Amino acid sequence: MNLETKTTEGLKRIDTYHNLREQILPFCRLRYGDVWEDCVSGHRVGVLDATKLDDVNKIVNKEKTNLIINDPPYNVIVGNANTVNLSKIGLEDYMTFSKQWIQNATHIMSDDSHLYIWIGADLKGDFQPLPDLMILMRDFRELNPRNWITLRKQRGYGTQKNWMWVRQELLYYVKGNPNFNVEAEYTGIPKILRGYYKKVNGVITENFDRSKSQFIRASNVWVDIQQVFYRMEENVPGCYAQKPLKAIERLILSGSEMGNLVVDFFAHSGTTLIAGERLKRKVYTFDLDPIFAELSIRRLEHLRKTGQSGWQWRNPFPEIGDTFGVQQ
Numbered sequence: 671m672n673l674e675t676k677t678t679e680g681l682k683r684i685d686t687y688h689n690l691r692e693q694i695l696p697f698c699r700l701r702y703g704d705v706w707e708d709c710v711s712g713h714r715v716g717v718l719d720a721t722k723l724d725d726v727n728k729i730v731n732k733e734k735t736n737l738i739i740n741d742p743p744y745n746v747i748v749g750n751a752n753t754v755n756l757s758k759i760g761l762e763d764y765m766t767f768s769k770q771w772i773q774n775a776t777h778i779m780s781d782d783s784h785l786y787i788w789i790g791a792d793l794k795g796d797f798q799p800l801p802d803l804m805i806l807m808r809d810f811r812e813l814n815p816r817n818w819i820t821l822r823k824q825r826g827y828g829t830q831k832n833w834m835w836v837r838q839e840l841l842y843y844v845k846g847n848p849n850f851n852v853e854a855e856y857t858g859i860p861k862i863l864r865g866y867y868k869k870v871n872g873v874i875t876e877n878f879d880r881s882k883s884q885f886i887r888a889s890n891v892w893v894d895i896q897q898v899f900y901r902m903e904e905n906v907p908g909c910y911a912q913k914p915l916k917a918i919e920r921l922i923l924s925g926s927e928m929g930n931l932v933v934d935f936f937a938h939s940g941t942t943l944i945a946g947e948r949l950k951r952k953v954y955t956f957d958l959d960p961i962f963a964e965l966s967i968r969r970l971e972h973l974r975k976t977g978q979s980g981w982q983w984r985n986p987f988p989e990i991g992d993t994f995g996v997q998q
C-alpha cells in the first residue's frame with residue numbers, strides 16, 4: 671500500500687506511521703494510568719481504557735455527570751488503513767468492547783442524564799456495527815432511546831454506480847428525564863416556508879407568526895455543519911476522526927448548563943474538551959493512546975494562548991520538525 675498519500679497537513683496520520691509515533695511519544699507528558707488536571711478550569715485528561723471501570727472511576731473520582739458524548743472507534747477502516755488505533759476486529763469482539771464501555775458509562779451517569787454515541791455503519795460489512803449496537807442498547811434497561819441524528823458530511827465516498835455515502839450517525843439515549851435546552855437546536859439557516867396557515871386559539875396564523883425563531887431547527891438531520899478539513903482553523907493535523915466543534919457544542923448547549931461536568935471516553939483530538947472550555951463546562955476526557963491525550967492537552971493550551979481552536983494544517987508537535995518525508 672502506498673502510504674505516501676498526498677496530504678497538505680503538517681503531520682501525517684499518527685496511527686499510520688510507526689516511526690512518527692516513536693518520535694512523538696517522548697514528548698507526551700502522560701503514560702497509561704496518568705491523569706492530568708487543569709488548574710484553570712478543572713478539566714481532566716487521562717490515558718485510560720474506556721473498557722475498564724477502575725480507569726473510568728480514576729478520572730471521575732465518584733462524580734456523576736449528566737452528559738456523556740462518546741465517539742468510539744467504529745470498527746471500520748478509515749482511508750484504507752487498518753491500524754492499531756483503528757483496527758477492524760471481529761463483530762463479536764467489537765460488541766464485547768462496546769458493552770464494557772457502555773456499562774462503565776452507565777456507572778457515572780446521574781439519575782437524569784444524556785448519553786450520545788457517534789457510530790458508523792460499514793457498507794462492506796453488512797452495515798455493522800450500527801444495527802448491532804442499537805440492539806445491544808436494549809440490554810441497558812435504564813437507558814431509553816431519545817433520537818437518532820444523522821450529520822450530513824460534505825465529502826462522502828461512493829462510486830458513480832451508487833448513492834454517495836455522506837452520513838454520520840449519532841445515537842441519543844437518556845436516563846431518567848434530563849433537561850433539554852431547545853434554544854440550542856436552532857441552526858443559522860433562515861426559514862423560508864411562508865404561507866402555511868393554522869388555526870391557533872380560533873385565530874388563523876401564518877407559519878412565521880407562530881415561529882419562535884426566524885431560523886430552522888436542526889431536527890435530527892444536521893445539514894449545517896462543515897466537516898473538518900485542513901483549511902479550517904479547528905483542524906488538528908495527525909487526527910483521522912475529528913468531529914466538528916459545532917456539532918459537539920450543539921450537544922453541550924442542549925444537554926448541560928454552565929459549570930456542569932461533561933465526559934468523553936474517546937478524546938482523540940480533544941474536541942469535547944475544547945467545546946467545554948469555550949462553553950464554560952468542566953470536561954473529563956481520556957484516550958487509550960498517550961499521543962491523543964497529549965494532543966488534547968496541547969489543543970487546550972494552544973486555545974488559551976492564541977484563541978485558535980486548532981492548528982489548521984500546522985504541526986502540533988513542532989519539536990519533531992517537518993514530517994512530510996517520514997518513513998513508515
Ligand SMILES: C[S@@+](CC[C@H](N)C(=O)[O-])C[C@H]1O[C@@H](n2cnc3c(N)ncnc32)[C@H](O)[C@@H]1O
Pocket residue numbers: 718719720721741742743744755909911912913914935936937938939940941942956957958959962
Ligand atoms: C473516533 S476517535 C474519537 C474522535 C473525537 N470525538 C474527536 O473529535 O477528535 C476514537 C478514539 O478512541 C481511542 N480509543 C480506542 N480504544 C479506546 C479505549 N479502549 N479507551 C479509550 N480510548 C480508546 C482511539 O485512540 C481514538 O483516538
